[in-house]
Amino acid sequence: MYEDWAEQFRLLGDATRLRILMLLHVRDACVCELAALLPVSQPAVSQHLRRLKQAGLVVEYRQKAWVFYRLRPDVPEHIRRWLTDVPVDPGDAGWLRDHHVGTVCAVPDSAGPMPVGQTQT
Amino acid sequence: MYEDWAEQFRLLGDATRLRILMLLHVRDACVCELAALLPVSQPAVSQHLRRLKQAGLVVEYRQKAWVFYRLRPDVPEHIRRWLTDVPVDPGDAGWLRDHHVGTVCAVPDSAGPMPVGQTQT
DNA sequence: CCAAGGCATAAGGATATGCTAATATGCTAA
DNA sequence: TTAGCATATTAGCATATCCTTATGCCTTGG
DSSP states (O other): OHHHHHHHHHHTOSHHHHHHHHHHHHSOEEHHHHHHHSSSOHHHHHHHHHHHHHTTSEEEEEETTEEEEEEOTTOOHHHHHHHHHSOOOHHHHHHHHHOOHHHHHOOSSOOOOOOSSOOOO | OHHHHHHHHHHTOSHHHHHHHHHHHHSOEEHHHHHHHSSSOHHHHHHHHHHHHHTTSEEEEEETTEEEEEEOTTOOHHHHHHHHHSOOOHHHHHHHHHOOHHHHHOOSSOOOOOOSSOOOO
């Protein structure tokens, strides 16, 4: 059924949503970071993330006060290829490098995502 | 700019339009054939074809009384890859095999597309 | 030239989509 | 427990999208 495939293309067919995916391709990020970087409101970000989660492209995990999102490691092969064709915005990549949650969202102490096998700096 | 990429994904993000692309991937077809096969009106087919033409994915050429469309041979590499990931509907492929313009559209005499290096049967 | 059919375009309507503002919910830290 | 912030959800709105009907244009064959 072409409708299923069309829906997958449609999922990537929005600039904001596609940008979020590319950002998460660089590194995990929490909602407040994305909302700070993107030119849309926090609810808009949440809604996009919900769609991406329901489509099985991202997963969420809590870290301190924030909810981080990451690209699912087992994203369908073809979708991963499609995303690989899209170049990452250097500005976005730089922003992610130069900021961390504590800087952007102003909360308790400072902490970044440390989900799997990483040692705290 | 992600908007340009999103627009390309959006172009494939409609079941009817995607189906047309997959049909043209099998062989060239004229508007009346597509309108006969697809569950939408002839103007709807025309409008989809116009979008595909404007996006540079297809070209048209006249043959007798009909306007045939074909996939552009120089479609952007990445889009060709994306389309390759989508399986062709066997039913559609069969329909294209079992029908030709004269059968479907009922016009003067019989004739199929004979665009490049082919000899008339 | 005329008639007939293929095709394109225009107009209108129904639905989908993406956003914001307002609000609810949930954690965290004290 | 309570205050404060992060996030999710809801409602409403503006726009985009896709369809149909109506219509005009063009080509073909007589």
